[in-house]
Amino acid sequence: MNYENSLSFARRLDQKDPLKKYRKEFHIPVVNGKPSIYLCGNSLGLEPRRTRRFLLEELEDWAKLGVEGHLHGRRPWLYYHHFTKKPLAKLVGAKPSEVVAMNQLTVNLHLMLTTFYRPDKKRFKIITEAGAFSSDQYAVESQLRLHGIHPEDALVELSPRNGEHYLRTSDILQAISDEAGQLALVLFGGVQYYSGQFFDLKAITSAAHAAGAMAGFDLAHAVGNVPLALHRDEVDFAVWCSYKYLNSGPGSVAGAFVHERHADGNLPRMAGWWGHYERDRFKMKKGFIAMPGVDGWQLSNFPILTGAAHLASLEIFSEVGMPALRRKSVQLTGYLSFLLDEIDPGGKHYTVITPRDASARGCQLSILMNHQRGKRVFDALTRRGVIADWREPDVIRVAPVPLYNTFEDVHRFATLLAESL
Ligand SMILES: *Cc1c(COP(=O)(O)O)cnc(C)c1O
Numbered sequence: 001m002n003y004e005n006s007l008s009f010a011r012r013l014d015q016k017d018p019l020k021k022y023r024k025e026f027h028i029p030v031v032n033g034k035p036s037i038y039l040c041g042n043s044l045g046l047e048p049r050r051t052r053r054f055l056l057e058e059l060e061d062w063a064k065l066g067v068e069g070h071l072h073g074r075r076p077w078l079y080y081h082h083f084t085k086k087p088l089a090k091l092v093g094a095k096p097s098e099v100v101a102m103n104q105l106t107v108n109l110h111l112m113l114t115t116f117y118r119p120d121k122k123r124f125k126i127i128t129e130a131g132a133f134s135s136d137q138y139a140v141e142s143q144l145r146l147h148g149i150h151p152e153d154a155l156v157e158l159s160p161r162n163g164e165h166y167l168r169t170s171d172i173l174q175a176i177s178d179e180a181g182q183l184a185l186v187l188f189g190g191v192q193y194y195s196g197q198f199f200d201l202k203a204i205t206s207a208a209h210a211a212g213a214m215a216g217f218d219l220a221h222a223v224g225n226v227p228l229a230l231h232r233d234e235v236d237f238a239v240w241c242s243y244k245y246l247n248s249g250p251g252s253v254a255g256a257f258v259h260e261r262h263a264d265g266n267l268p269r270m271a272g273w274w275g276h277y278e279r280d281r282f283k284m285k286k287g288f289i290a291m292p293g294v295d296g297w298q299l300s301n302f303p304i305l306t307g308a309a310h311l312a313s314l315e316i317f318s319e320v321g322m323p324a325l326r327r328k329s330v331q332l333t334g335y336l337s338f339l340l341d342e343i344d345p346g347g348k349h350y351t352v353i354t355p356r357d358a359s360a361r362g363c364q365l366s367i368l369m370n371h372q373r374g375k376r377v378f379d380a381l382t383r384r385g386v387i388a389d390w391r392e393p394d395v396i397r398v399a400p401v402p403l404y405n406t407f408e409d410v411h412r413f414a415t416l417l418a419e420s421l
Pocket of ligand 1: 104105106107133135136189193218220221241
């Protein structure tokens with residue numbers, strides 16, 4: 001598409017946007033008495049207007065029915081996680097039996113690592129991207145230590161080449177095959193939280209399998225942002241949170257995927273009663289029998305209140321569908337990328353460290369500020385109504401989200417950035 005650096009052009013794109021009505025489905029935070037330019041959906045997605053109704057319905061059922069809500073609520077609490085399965089399966093490209101909403105992201109990562117990282121003398125190494133989200137680093141290192149392994153002896157962290165800002169897929173695949181003999185697990189982000197790079201899940205998974213290792217992904221920044229095909233790509237496991245692009249509210253219930261080839265219930269795991277065979281769950285008998293599929297990894301009864309918010313948001317994703325979202329997302333982020341080039345053509349002030357190729361990124365662009373003034377520029381933007389995200393030491397992350405951001409948002413952001421430089 002041929003873009004133009006003008007407000008009227010941005011507004012024309014908004015008028016033609018087939019998803020434009022969805023902005024009205026969200027509460028846009030107000031700054032200085034005006035709707036903010038909210039570019040932080042990669043950190044906390046906005047509140048859908050319908051979320052309140054979903055929550056009130058559960059509060060009402062609880063008030064009216066008490067414990068009977070488990071069976072007689074309008075969405076019976078006992079089976080609540082089932083209601084999330086279809087929309088989640090669609091979002092990540094899986095079968096309903098392969099996905100479940102449960103716990104929190106880091107908890108789910110630990111649950112999956114406990115099952116899928118079982119090192120022996122020969123195979124014990126883990127490959128990840130260097131600079132992974134802190135919680136993921138802590139989870140992996142602590143799992144290694146639980147097995148009596150020093151992280152330095154087993155953790156292979158891949159960095160971009162000198163002078164480059166993101167990993168080349170060919171380098172990732174090479175590293176995996178180089179470690180083939182000792183490799184137990186490849187664990188990557190889906191979209192890297194810092195650089196915004198969308199990794200090639202299919203290529204990484206098949207390289208891991210060729211090396212005799214498992215492949216798992218943390219999709220915190222990928223789910224609801226980029227198209228995923230976990231089943232077809234033969235990913236072994238994946239985990240995600242729901243409060244970023246999935247707009248399900250702060251600390252809301254997270255999710256997990258386990259490929260159906262691991263579904264038979266024989267894999268060792270941390271167990272709890274909600275993973276026990278559903279029909280017999282309330283017999284409270286000795287002897288855990290895992291539900292088939294990922295449901296067998298559930299521990300606790302479902303968190304209905306955050307789950308209600310999750311359902312409200314998933315309903316929107318089901319209405320819109322990832323293909324339409326992705327189409328707009330590529331245009332919207334493409335427009336941001338075009339404007340960033342326009343403002344600073346020589347790259348004097350900043351470098352965009354996210355891949356240029358739309359198929360290797362989601363909606364986020366990470367802007368590396370070249371001078372010491374980065375934080376001052378960011379603060380100036382904040383004062384003028386931009387809500388974005390600052391990552392020490394020098395990166396501004398901006399994520400125009402196709403469900404609620406507009407081309408006008410992107411143009412106004414770019415204009416304010418140019419003025420702040
Ligand atoms: C947001 C995020 C987290 C946060 O973990 P919680 O358990 O939800 O607090 C962890 N890892 C990644 C990659 C993230 O993007």
